Amino acid sequence: MNSQDPRTLQLAERLAVVKARIIAAQALVAPSGAAASETGGPTLIVVTKFHPGADVLRLRSLGVADVGENRDQEAAAKSLEVAAAGAAPLRWHFIGQLQKNKAKSVAAYAHSVQSIDRDSLITALANAMARERDFSVRDPLECFIQVDLSEAYADLGNGAGSDAPSLGRGGAAPSDVLKLAEQIAGSPHLRLAGVMAVAPLGQAPAPAFELLAAISARLVAEHPNARGISAGMSHDLEAAMAVGATHLRVGSDILGPRPVVL
Secondary structure (H helix, E strand, O other), X not given: OOOOOHHHHHHHHHHHHHHHHHHHHHHHHHHHXXXXXXXXXXXXXXXXXXXOHHHHHHHHHOOOOEEEEOOHHHHHHHHHHHHHOOOOOOXXXXXXXXXXXXXXXXXXXXXXXXXXXXXXXXXXXXXXXXXXXXXXXXXXXXXXXXXXXXXXXXXXXXXXXXXXXXXXXXXXXXXXXXXXXHHHHOOOOEEEEEEEOOOOOOOOOHHHHHHHHXXXXXXXXXXXXXXXXXXXXXXXXXXXXXXXXXXXXXXXXXXXXXXXXX
């Protein structure tokens, strides 16, 4: 595998296209003083789920420092594979729904968990990180609270009390965010980083991201360092950047279609 490897060249081309989109979007939001523009642009997290560890190594050779995974078994194996290959260190971001019994495994490799949605998971991660830091020198685990943004579409029958299927893509209710934030902030082994959300499929993302930005503002008023807004994927990163996204999670536009998993 080298810089002339066809797959590496393909990834380089796709990565360049996505970075160009980010630069163009950043130019539009920079005058608004969005948080991302103040720090030199959003962090690009390349979501590598279902793609092989070899692709992660290719991305690392292209300068990618942040990758996202949503299944612990796959992420744990890839992190070991990449480390064994002697690649420069990566920041692994866990972005999928997480069960409490996986907290110990995730604590061993993750830089951040972006899908925190309940108090029991916070307790499990805090305990797992306490044990992990007994044996390794590492920073606290960055924690993003995932927020369900379905109430942004209440006019479509997705508000409180509706019998219609929710447009939400997982996460805590907006009213629970500050309570969860207090719990995270109370652990010396966790660092409250901000909020995360996934815009609903089949709907314009702007209402969801505007709600997320408002929730973020309320969070920052109580926790000034929790300025992270993880939002935006291949199809809606520009809409996320318009409201100040600090982290973008892009998979298919860089890696292409996911391999068939049998």
